[in-house]
Amino acid sequence: MKSLPRFAIIGHPNEGKSSIVATLSLNDGVAISATPGETIQQQRFDLKAGEQTIIEFVDTPGFQNPQATLQWFRENEEAGDGRVKRFIETHGDDPDFHHDCELLRPVLEGAGILYVVDASRPMTAVDTAEMEILRLTARPRMAIINPKSNESRFLQSWKTTFRQHFNSVRTFNAQTARYLDRIELLEALKSIDQDWEPALSEAVELVRMDRQRSTERAAEAIVEHLEQSLRCSCSSFLEHESGVELEKRKLESEYRAKLAKIEKRFREQIRDVYSVRKVAVELPENSVLAEDLFSERAWQALGLTQKQLAIAGALLGAGIGVGADLAAGGITFGVFASIGAAIGAGSALWKGKDLARAKISQLPLGGLKVTVGPNVSEQFPFVQLDRYFLYVEFVSNWAHARQEAEVHLVESNEKAGLSSTWEQGDLKVATRFVKAVKSRNAEELESSGRALRQLLVGVLGA
Numbered sequence: 001m002k003s004l005p006r007f008a009i010i011g012h013p014n015e016g017k018s019s020i021v022a023t024l025s026l027n028d029g030v031a032i033s034a035t036p037g038e039t040i041q042q043q044r045f046d047l048k049a050g051e052q053t054i055i056e057f058v059d060t061p062g063f064q065n066p067q068a069t070l071q072w073f074r075e076n077e078e079a080g081d082g083r084v085k086r087f088i089e090t091h092g093d094d095p096d097f098h099h100d101c102e103l104l105r106p107v108l109e110g111a112g113i114l115y116v117v118d119a120s121r122p123m124t125a126v127d128t129a130e131m132e133i134l135r136l137t138a139r140p141r142m143a144i145i146n147p148k149s150n151e152s153r154f155l156q157s158w159k160t161t162f163r164q165h166f167n168s169v170r171t172f173n174a175q176t177a178r179y180l181d182r183i184e185l186l187e188a189l190k191s192i193d194q195d196w197e198p199a200l201s202e203a204v205e206l207v208r209m210d211r212q213r214s215t216e217r218a219a220e221a222i223v224e225h226l227e228q229s230l231r232c233s234c235s236s237f238l239e240h241e242s243g244v245e246l247e248k249r250k251l252e253s254e255y256r257a258k259l260a261k262i263e264k265r266f267r268e269q270i271r272d273v274y275s276v277r278k279v280a281v282e283l284p285e286n287s288v289l290a291e292d293l294f295s296e297r298a299w300q301a302l303g304l305t306q307k308q309l310a311i312a313g314a315l316l317g318a319g320i321g322v323g324a325d326l327a328a329g330g331i332t333f334g335v336f337a338s339i340g341a342a343i344g345a346g347s348a349l350w351k352g353k354d355l356a357r358a359k360i361s362q363l364p365l366g367g368l369k370v371t372v373g374p375n376v377s378e379q380f381p382f383v384q385l386d387r388y389f390l391y392v393e394f395v396s397n398w399a400h401a402r403q404e405a406e407v408h409l410v411e412s413n414e415k416a417g418l419s420s421t422w423e424q425g426d427l428k429v430a431t432r433f434v435k436a437v438k439s440r441n442a443e444e445l446e447s448s449g450r451a452l453r454q455l456l457v458g459v460l461g462a
């Protein structure tokens, strides 16, 4: 049996060990708590790609009695390499050393050590005892600085001490780490023991492939749900005109509810793709994604610019081809250059309730048909697409250690949508799909959907 890379996450109580484990293993089920002593037993959390385990991380309790443990280690020097084993045999049933034994067990079984420290606090004699114990185990080990605050006064002295005790030192913030930070840390693990390099290289490659698969699944979900949103409509038949007003209002809210349901299903699917299961709050309240699909703010922030809309309009109206492109280019710059295209064209098109307003048609054999949707605004597909896209961005970079009840976004960090950055080529891909949905041409729908998927995979993976 080939043995997998295995790392024990070790440290002082409450330093963020379990948080690191959660973020590295993409598991938001790891128990994290502000009260020290949350973790009392070692527990394995595997990082998986599909069903395959890639790396094993072992969460451990914080040191309980490090100074006495170190003293024992020093007094038993003659046991040499067998010291960890003998320590556990001697103290296994002693409640005063329960956590110390528990955290050393995975080390005895061959795990590498990731020592976690919140370096925003000063170092004490207890910390040095912990580090010295780990050095005496002689296992490959890395120090991870998990800064809980911005305080940097003590950082230098930590780093100096780390260099004496560890093969490598990295900073990794369990709560803000994005995908690339994770990859970098995994890459860095190679350096702590050459013997692990092949297995870790393979592991990193598998993580990358797994990420790529997730990106593809996310892009597929976007295209699928975009089609549903674009097709979405509600209608009913009435015999007399008398009930029309009531029926209109009923259908308008039904339509909105139906669209909301499509988004909800989309969001569930995306959370599943990225193994985000326990996020208490789906979206920060100040996120544009928390807004209703038809709110003015959503339309201000998302969708196409005026310039792009003119192009998209021409593409949607005049068909796709070189001729249309040229024509669109001409129209666009002629008409809108003087107005000055700015992001937020959606706002000019936003007519609030009109976006979900019922239409009524007389039926030839008597009676009326009341219909809401599909939405005909040229901006609608892009606002919707942006909402899907931003949600994927949000979830795919979620650090699994984040378990706060309320998520706050810094307004200035909030990204504008994707579509407003598109040049003509990308716009063409997207409008082609929008058109195909309307045309109900299955072949064109399939092929334009594929093109849009590819485009999205490219941007999401960048």
Ligand SMILES: Nc1nc2c(ncn2[C@@H]2O[C@H](COP(=O)(O)OP(=O)(O)OP(=O)(O)O)[C@@H](O)[C@H]2O)c(=O)[nH]1
Binding pocket: 011, 012, 013, 014, 015, 016, 017, 018, 019, 020, 031, 032, 033, 034, 035, 036, 037, 038, 039, 040, 060, 061, 062, 146, 147, 148, 149, 173, 174, 175, 176, 401
């Ligand atoms: N601000 C901030 N808080 C963090 C960070 N990492 C962990 N915390 C918080 O620190 C507290 C302890 O985190 P845990 O991950 O449970 O720490 P632990 O080392 O496993 O703790 P024990 O199991 O009790 O030894 C929790 O309230 C976390 O939310 C971080 O990077 N930044």
Ligand SMILES: [Mg+2]
Binding pocket: 017, 018, 019, 031, 032, 038, 039, 059, 060, 061
């Ligand atoms: Mg813990």
